[in-house]
Amino acid sequence: MPTITDEQREASRLYKEGHPASVCSCGHTGDGANSGHAGIFPCAGHGHCLIPGCSCGKFRWERFREPYMVKVGIHP
Ligand SMILES: [Zn+2]
Numbered sequence: 001m002p003t004i005t006d007e008q009r010e011a012s013r014l015y016k017e018g019h020p021a022s023v024c025s026c027g028h029t030g031d032g033a034n035s036g037h038a039g040i041f042p043c044a045g046h047g048h049c050l051i052p053g054c055s056c057g058k059f060r061w062e063r064f065r066e067p068y069m070v071k072v073g074i075h076p
């Protein structure tokens with residue numbers, strides 16, 4: 001993950017309060033609010049996958065979602 005500024009860190013935090021930021025290697029969203037993965041305090045979306053039929057047991061970061069990168073202003 002590239003180095004981010006304090007502004008980007010804040011934008012990231014705000015975005016994750018309302019949207020999932022990342023995609024898991026199982027293909028479903030994780031790492032953020034309303035993600036496809038169960039939340040574990042304090043970070044939402046790092047537990048097992050909640051999507052029916054998916055056997056993913058733990059969020060494994062695959063990539064950031066496009067809207068997140070645009071909002072925060074980061075590029076892979
Ligand atoms: Zn998963």
Ligand SMILES: [Zn+2]
Pocket residue numbers: 024026027028036049050051054055056
């Ligand atoms: Zn899944």
